[in-house]
Amino acid sequence: MDVVSDAISAVRLGRPSSTRLRVNGRWCARIAPYEGAGFHVVLSGSCWMLPDLPYTGPGIHLNRGDVVLLAHGSGHVIADRPADRATVERAVDFERWSPAALAGSPPETELLCGKYRLDRRHTHPLIAELPDVVHIPSGPGRDSGLCAAVGLLEHEVRGGHLGSAIAVPSLLDLLLVHLVRAWMADSTTSPWPAALHDPAVAAALHALHQDPARRWSNDSLAAQVGVSRATLARRFTALVGRAPMTYLTWWRLTRAAALLRTTPDALDSIAQRVGYSTPYALSHAFSRQYGTTPGRYRAAAVTA
Known part of the structure; x- marks a missing residue:
């Protein structure tokens, strides 16, 4: 195995989990800090990822095809639009939220949200160097492998295909590899990408x-x-x-x-x-x- 594969395998526990969200109208949900890494893939529409309390700014606008990795499991809020501190304070707990009740036909926004289980006690330094948020927007110039992984994920989660219970976790593992690669390709200040070059x-x-x-x-x-x-x-x-x-x-x-x-x-x-x-x-x-x-x-x- 290569160093990146080893670094991921050394800290990964079990299989990743994911939830497909189809939402419409006004919505705002809080995702609590997690002992692992979180991710979002925007399958359609757009949304905002906002910092949780203490509220520090406007957050990141996510469009169709965008992928975000919360490499250290940071708590955050996702919402239909930019929000002020008062809105963030009222955000609904993601684990108790029922987005199906808010879904329209068709939904304005569709997301795949999930988590990777990671052993934080003895993290490989390559993984420890990842920033809190790795945002890879869609558009020209994005790595073709990452685009293909997102496309395959979209195909599996929407299609209800036989074998998708195995295919989706495997594709999420592939997504993690591509996100780490993308960060390494763009990083200009972190020692580990420099070490591997x-x-x-x-x-x-x-x-x-x-x-x-x-x-x-x-x-x-x-x-x-x-x-x-x-x-x-x-x-x-x-x-x-x-x-x-x-x-x-x-x-x-x-x-x-x-x-x-x-x-x-x-x-x-x-x-x-x-x-x-x-x-x-x-x-x-x-x-x-x-x-x-x-x-x-x-x-x-x-x-x-």
């Missing part, structure tokens, strides 16, 4: 992700990517935020956590896959980083 640092990250179990050293990693040890250490640390071997240790344990959550593999098998010589060595390092043993971590993940 730096030839030496990107090659080093790829090597560590591709084979975390290898007995890496600073010298062998620098030789692998064709630069000096000092050059790699300087550029890697500046862009990634950790020295290469420190990042490797963190990534090995992050992979171990993901394998504990998603597979029934024995601890000795997981230890070998992520680069620890014995289950005891993995358990000791895991307990330092996660504050619990691998067994207890797995049991808690199963019951969550």
Whole structure:
């Protein structure tokens, strides 16, 4: 897997959920903060996404085809028009709202709203760098893959096709990948997009992700990517935020956590896959980083 795929897989829990809204007339709904990431896809019409209290401004106008990712699950309000503080204060709780009661024929606005479940305790730094709001408007110049993903989503949620219960969550996963890609392509200030565009640092990250179990050293990693040890250490640390071997240790344990959550593999098998010589060595390092043993971590993940 590549670094972006690994970063998303490391924090994603379960499948995304979504709700199709078909609304008309005057409406305003509050979406509470969420321990994950939220999203909106405007299938038809337009609406406004507004900051929740304390109200700080007019918000973002969303048109047909626009996609928004609330990368850190920030609370917000969606409404049919710009709203003042008093209107935001009166917004209806989204979870208790019945938009069907407001729907006209045809609806003025149709949205697909939903959530990704993410593990915020040990987020990959690439995901942590995402801004609170990633807004990708429709129109010329937008990534063709993102346009295709939105088109397929629209087709599935409107058509009532056989198999859509599987297709929609899979397309939402694809949408998340395209949103992260779009942010990386547009970002000019965040270190991680720069890291993945730096030839030496990107090659080093790829090597560590591709084979975390290898007995890496600073010298062998620098030789692998064709630069000096000092050059790699300087550029890697500046862009990634950790020295290469420190990042490797963190990534090995992050992979171990993901394998504990998603597979029934024995601890000795997981230890070998992520680069620890014995289950005891993995358990000791895991307990330092996660504050619990691998067994207890797995049991808690199963019951969550």
